[in-house]
Amino acid sequence: MTGPRIEMACATCLAPLNVLDGDYIHPLSLGDVGHAPKPVPVTQLDTVHRTCDFCGDDHPMWTLRGGGVKVLATGSETNLLQDMGETWAACVACMADLDAGKAHRVVDRAVRRMRVHDIPFAHAETTKLHQAFLGQRQPGRTLITTTAWPDIKLSPRDLPKIRDRLTQFYRGPDELPATLHITQRHQLADSLDRARLYWIDNSFTELAEHAASQMPAVTASKDLAPGDDGLLVWSRSATARQITAVSWTTRADAIHAVVYRAIGTGLDDTAMQHLRDEVGWLAPMRAFDLRHEQLVDDAHHPGCAILLATWLLIAQKAAETVPAEADKAVRKRYARTKRPLPDVRIVRIRAHTHRDDIGTAATTTGTGRTYTSRVWVTGHWRNQAYGKGRALRRLVYIHPFLRGPEDAPIKLSTTVRILDGRNSAKPDGNASK
Numbered sequence: 001m002t003g004p005r006i007e008m009a010c011a012t013c014l015a016p017l018n019v020l021d022g023d024y025i026h027p028l029s030l031g032d033v034g035h036a037p038k039p040v041p042v043t044q045l046d047t048v049h050r051t052c053d054f055c056g057d058d059h060p061m062w063t064l065r066g067g068g069v070k071v072l073a074t075g076s077e078t079n080l081l082q083d084m085g086e087t088w089a090a091c092v093a094c095m096a097d098l099d100a101g102k103a104h105r106v107v108d109r110a111v112r113r114m115r116v117h118d119i120p121f122a123h124a125e126t127t128k129l130h131q132a133f134l135g136q137r138q139p140g141r142t143l144i145t146t147t148a149w150p151d152i153k154l155s156p157r158d159l160p161k162i163r164d165r166l167t168q169f170y171r172g173p174d175e176l177p178a179t180l181h182i183t184q185r186h187q188l189a190d191s192l193d194r195a196r197l198y199w200i201d202n203s204f205t206e207l208a209e210h211a212a213s214q215m216p217a218v219t220a221s222k223d224l225a226p227g228d229d230g231l232l233v234w235s236r237s238a239t240a241r242q243i244t245a246v247s248w249t250t251r252a253d254a255i256h257a258v259v260y261r262a263i264g265t266g267l268d269d270t271a272m273q274h275l276r277d278e279v280g281w282l283a284p285m286r287a288f289d290l291r292h293e294q295l296v297d298d299a300h301h302p303g304c305a306i307l308l309a310t311w312l313l314i315a316q317k318a319a320e321t322v323p324a325e326a327d328k329a330v331r332k333r334y335a336r337t338k339r340p341l342p343d344v345r346i347v348r349i350r351a352h353t354h355r356d357d358i359g360t361a362a363t364t365t366g367t368g369r370t371y372t373s374r375v376w377v378t379g380h381w382r383n384q385a386y387g388k389g390r391a392l393r394r395l396v397y398i399h400p401f402l403r404g405p406e407d408a409p410i411k412l413s414t415t416v417r418i419l420d421g422r423n424s425a426k427p428d429g430n431a432s433k
């Protein structure tokens with residue numbers, strides 16, 4: 001075999017796969033998973049269900065390089081020589097213990113989690129295993145960006161510190177996976193320093209997600225984005241890709257965008273503090289260039305549909321953006337370091353859009369049903385003429401409307417209804433703007 005083997009995971013269950021006699025197999029620790037492994041390179045997956053190679057935790061955060069370790073696992077039917085390799089995944093707690101020079105605490109955590117703490121030699125054997133790896137540990141570490149975390153609740157007031165931690169990470173020594181192709185980290189950090197910060201509220205996130213599910217290919221251009229540099233955070237993770245945020249910077253030939261997932265939810269206080277100090281709230285998942293004058297879509301630029309939909313909806317004035325008040329702590333911190341106050345904008349549905357759409361909805365859905373909440377229905381993208389002589393075209397999202405009484409809460413569902421040509425419920429004549 002030449003060169004390092006490409007790491008593979010199962011496309012069905014997202015577990016990293018081991019190799020036995022040249023075949024890919026599920027890790028024995030998973031037991032009977034009930035399906036045959038479907039190997040795909042991990043670089044094709046946004047999410048991989050790795051575990052901490054030290055303690056088994058479900059949320060590994062760092063890849064470390066060290067000594068190659070092979071383990072002989074003896075079972076009732078087979079003996080398996082498992083190659084644990086020269087790169088190990090470490091969770092936040094194990095990383096913190098290793099940084100503090102407390103490798104014995106990592107061993108304690110491992111034997112507790114494996115429930116072998118009362119088995120003779122378990123402690124000593126685990127120590128030997130860890131030491132075989134750690135004894136040859138190389139300097140540096142790489143952030144794992146494919147770990148799925150529970151959703152996080154962020155608010156507009158969090159944005160300045162989220163931005164500042166991200167710039168600090170980009171300027172710091174911790175590495176990102178080479179497969180992300182994020183190279184100009186200092187330029188990204190500089191761009192984030194200049195960025196306007198957008199927080200997208202719940203109902204606008206819902207609308208954007210709805211519109212993104214039907215997003216056609218778009219011709220990219222410099223003026224697609226509401227500014228040259230930005231950081232945009234949705235009120236919750238959006239789309240099946242679980243994207244929480246995106247940052248972008250405009251270059252001569254393209255808009256360079258990075259999509260992020262939120263990390264750290266569910267950690268205990270000590271581990272959480274470590275993560276917030278060292279990484280922050282966001283981990284990059286993908287980066288792409290939206291080249292000016294080229295057609296772009298989600299198939300070729302995974303994750304771009306929700307971004308494009310949000311930008312276009314902001315541009316077509318479906319949203320209003322209102323400045324958010326910086327809180328006292330942020331004011332003080334920025335004043336102390338003589339930085340201008342961060343420009344945070346809250347993006348929400350325009351108030352009068354509600355009324356227009358609901359008016360129409362009431363006339364077209366006069367079925368006598370009463371609704372206790374509002375839901376987004378229908379809507380589709382259309383290329384609309386604009387500009388001098390109506391010679392230019394831009395995509396506009398037509399007829400998104402809310403069904404239900406105006407004072408009812410908007411129901412946040414992930415159910416997406418896609419308009420088809422035969423849908424008679426389409427509210428005709430609603431395009432008042």
Ligand SMILES: [Zn+2]
Pocket residue numbers: 010011012013014015026033035036037038
């Ligand atoms: Zn599987």
Ligand SMILES: [Zn+2]
Pocket residue numbers: 052053054055056057090091092093094095
């Ligand atoms: Zn661990």
